[in-house]
Each structure stands twice: as C-alpha cells, then as structure tokens.
Amino acid sequence: MKCPGQDASNWKPEDIYELDCPVCGYSVEFFKDDRWRKCVKCGFCIKNPRVTQGCAEWCSQSGSCKNG
Numbered sequence: 001m002k003c004p005g006q007d008a009s010n011w012k013p014e015d016i017y018e019l020d021c022p023v024c025g026y027s028v029e030f031f032k033d034d035r036w037r038k039c040v041k042c043g044f045c046i047k048n049p050r051v052t053q054g055c056a057e058w059c060s061q062s063g064s065c066k067n068g
Helices: none
Strands: 016-020 027-031 036-038 045-047
Touching: 027 036
Parallel strands: none
Antiparallel strands: 016 027, 036 045
16 A cells, blocks of 8 residues: 555645756756756756655654655
8 A cells, every 4th residue: 555645646736846946047847755856957956945754744654654
C-alpha cells in the first residue's frame, strides 16, 4: 500500500509550480517535494522555498513509515 501523502495522484494543482531562476530568469518547474532543481538554461541550483516535510509533519506513523 502506498502512503497517501507520497502518492502524487493525491496532489493538488498548486503542488506543481514554476519559479523564475534568480540568475537568468528562466522558468523552472518544481514539484512540492523537490528540495532543489537545476536551471536548464544556466545551471544554477535553485532551492525550493516551498518544500515541506509533507505528511511527516502530521502523520502519527511517519517515524515507522517505509513509503517515504
């Protein structure tokens, strides 16, 4: 069984978004669980300002979860 918090079919549209590269301005797509992405235009590594621990923040089973 897959953890509902890790299953992308449960994500909302706002869980996938674009941020502009701070170096060159190119639009880089992020998923809510990406810690960082590399800009394909200039190679700069962009830290995701919206990343969270997801379900690990609230799930009582997160300490023993084998799905994350």
